[in-house]
Amino acid sequence: MTRPAFTCPVPDHHSTCPLESPDASMNILWVETVGTGVVAHGAVTTTLLTAVRAAHPTRYATLDGNSLTIWPPAD
Template identity: 55%
Template sequence: MKPARFLCPVPDHHGTCALEAAVADPAGPRAEPVDGAVVVRGTLTDTLFTAVRVCHPTRYVTLDDDTLVIWPAPRPGT
């Protein structure tokens, strides 16, 4: 059975969400929301990392080997 389409839970996008496009490929990486963050696992490229950073300008995005994380937005006043 094909997994459900991933919808990025980050409300603020600059343009089309590069992450949604990347995980739409059945052979591509897998993404899941985790406590306000988005964790992506799979074969990830610097190009995808840059595209995710561009379309999520208010979030801190990290890439470590095969895991990309879009961190939760900081809470107001923190």
């Protein structure tokens, strides 16, 4: 089953958002947004985490087990 199309809510993409790429879709089971924050669950690789950090240089991104989080802005 294919994950539904996902539109990243982070407004300041540095480039094409890795979370919206077909490669990411193969690994991520589901994604939810919390404001302009993002939580992605699945077999998230450190390569994807690195790509996410590169695409969102103003955001703090963490990987905890199977959960990748792009945190909302601090203020």
